[in-house]
Amino acid sequence: MDILYLLLKIAAVLGMFTLMFLPLAKVTAWDDDSWYVRFVVSALATTAWVALLVFVPGAIIACAVVWGVLLLLSVRHPSLRNLLPFWRWLLSLRHRIKGDSPIFIVERVLGLRPIEDASTDFKGVRDYLAAYSGYDENGEAMLEFSCGISGVTDEFVDKTAKAGLGAMGAEFYKVEHLGPGHWLLHFWKTEPKNPLDDAIEIKASDLSDWDGKTVTYGLTEAGEPAKLSYAQTSGIVVGGVPGAGKSAGATLLTLPLLASPKASVAIFDGKGGMDWHWAEKAASLYNNDCDLDLPTATEQLEQLAQRCVDDLKSHPWSDSDPDFWHAGATALHPFHLVVIDERQTLFDVTGRSKEDKALVERCKRAVATIVRKGRSAGWCVMLLTQKPTADSIPTNIRDNCVVRFALRVTTREAAEAVLGSIPDGDPRPTEIPAPRRGGAVVQGEDGHTVAVRFAYLPVTEAARALESSTLETVVHGLEE
Template identity: 90%
Template sequence: MEILTLILKIAAVVGLFTLLFLPLAKVTAWDDDSWYVRYTVSAVATTAWLGLLIFFPGAIITCAVVWAILLLCSLRVPALRNLLPFWRWLLALRHRIKGDSPEFIVERVLGLRPIEDAPTDFKGVRDYLAAYRSYDDSGEALLEFSCGISGVTDDFVEKKAKDGLGAMGAETYKIEHLSPGHWLLHFYKTEPKNPLDDPIELTASDLADWDGKYVTYGLTEAGEPARLSYAQTSGIVVGGVPGAGKSAGATLLTLPLLASPKASVAIFDGKGGMDWAWAEKAASLYNNDCDLDLPTATEQLENLAQRCVEDLKSHPWSDADPDFWHSGASALHPFHLVVIDECQTVFDITGRSKEDKALVERCKRAVATIVRKGRSAGWCVMLLTQKPTADSIPTNIRDNCVVRFALRVTTREAAEAVLGSIPEGDPKPTEIPAPRRGGAVVQGEDGHTQSVRFAYLPVTEAAKALESSTLETVVAGLEE
């Protein structure tokens, strides 16, 4: 009987030891050594204390006194808490048994731990906020994470997300940079279908009145409507290789304004072809002869720049308010958009005569004036080119354009000519598949880029929309 009792006591001690290490199952590969050591010390100490009570039940009072002394001493030496029974096991259990808690995902799977602080548990006070949604029927899990710890950068999060694919049981991931220090991580069990791979085609019946600010031109990679706000935007750059969908994209960006009494659109077509013929009658100024008659184009651009400056000085939209957008566009005081397609025809000095070089410099100054001063005056310049270089789009003008669209390009130099520097990990226009006509990378004021795809509207449909007397909105057409 005594032997059976001894066997049962030994089994109880072994079972207890095994139970204590269950929270470590399948995740030790993502633990740091110091945490593992502290946990092991705590588990061994717990087993020793309980083993002592099992074999010597009368020692419970002595044990209680020693525990109380250790607890008091731990106020000065926190490491002594590891010697208390079940201390670290209880701290870890709620995060490690519940494998879908934000703390578990952030600290134990992705390894995004708090700052080092030995006296506290989990390596420091958590200087982050996290929310987690486990895998749904679509095979996607979401981790929203914001952190103010120095060193937790875009590159750091990118690397940790990639390293954590195995722990998450995911095949791929995607990271959205929501704001500085704030990310949304998507984990997918299988490669998700990209909504941008499907073309989007519109008809004239989908089009509409401009609301005075926004134009919806396609879809984002998240499947949401992609929108451009002209409010407080004085410069837009659109560039891409021939056939990438630049002209089709420009059609959707300008058509709502051409159809609206709240906007005035001047068009300079440097190619000199028929790409913009559909808009000729609706445009306030139409010049498709820039390459052959540079003096006229120069004079027209300078006149527009002068009107922009006068608007800014006189504030015709309000006697008291110096910002056009506080009142908004109206038929009395319309928003002015200046479109320059194949802008290299008025910017590039390569092979030009001395007289033409002087005219080019005047064109650059006129455009730069509108881009610099147009934000509060209700003026904007849209520059388009299929030859993205620093000669086609002067960097001093590009850098003042807050919205930049890069359709597919083949070189890093061409991508940077349109977008400037691209943050590491952001989508790049060189990665756009050739079949994705109208695919683009758009860069906003925060410098980060996102993948979008322009919808396609045939120019015959655009012309039909301008002739129609009952227009609906592009926004409504795309969001229905």
């Protein structure tokens, strides 16, 4: 009978030992080495203490004293808690059971308040909100994360998300900046299909009347409609190498305004070609002789700049409110857009005579005046170029343009000439594949870039849209 009792004790201890190690059956890269060591030490220590009590019943008093001593010492040396029965094992077990919860994904992938023996650099404070959706049928998991902890920057999130690929069982990731201290992390088990790789072709019937503020021009990388709001926007920069789709993009950005009585569009075509011929009849001012007649272009720009200043001073749309956008664009007081294509024709002084250099400086001052003062007056300048350089895009003008589109470029210098500095981890125009005609990255007021692709509308369709008396509501792709 004693032998049977002994065998039952041994079986009970071995059974408990086996059960305590079951959570290790699916250990992956999700679990760091320190967690693994703590779990093993705690499980072994727990098994040893239980075995001592089972085989030496009178040892309970001695065990209680040793536990008390270890508990007191662990105040100074937290690692001693691993030797207490069940202590670290239960904490680690909770970690394993809740492995798919937003809290534990943030802790394990981003390293905020991980389960460990010492305080972290973040002082063990859980000062964040998180929402997690597991892998769907497309093999994508998403973690939305808001954090106010000092030190959790864009660079930190991108670095830790990349390091957390193994923990997520993923091969690819993307960090989407949603706002200050707010990110959306995407993880994919296999390389995802990029919706921007498919060309977006539309017809004139796919366009809607301009609502006085927003233009829909294509798609974002998330598959959402890409929109530009002219409200409170006084400067737009568009640049890219020849053939990248700049003219097609500019068509989508300007056509709704050209077709609307709520907008007045002045066009300066520095190339002197036929790229903007489709818009000539609808434009309030059309000049495609800038390269041949710089004095006339200079005078026209200065006249527009003076009108902008006059509007700002008198605000004719309201006797009491100096902000154009509070009243909004109307046929009586339209929004004014000045388009300058191939801006280097008006801005670059290379090889110019002394007289022409003086005219170029006057052009720069006129454009800078509209960009600086036009926001509240309902004026905006759109600058386009196929040669993104510091000479063709003066930094004092570019830096005051809150919206900047960079289509494909081949050098970092060209990208920065359009966008300025690009935060780490953001999409870059040098990464746009050559076949993705119309692909671009757009930079907003927060300094971050978003990958987009312009839809393609043939200029014949654009001309037909301007001849129509009405434009149908957008369907199909752009507003769905």
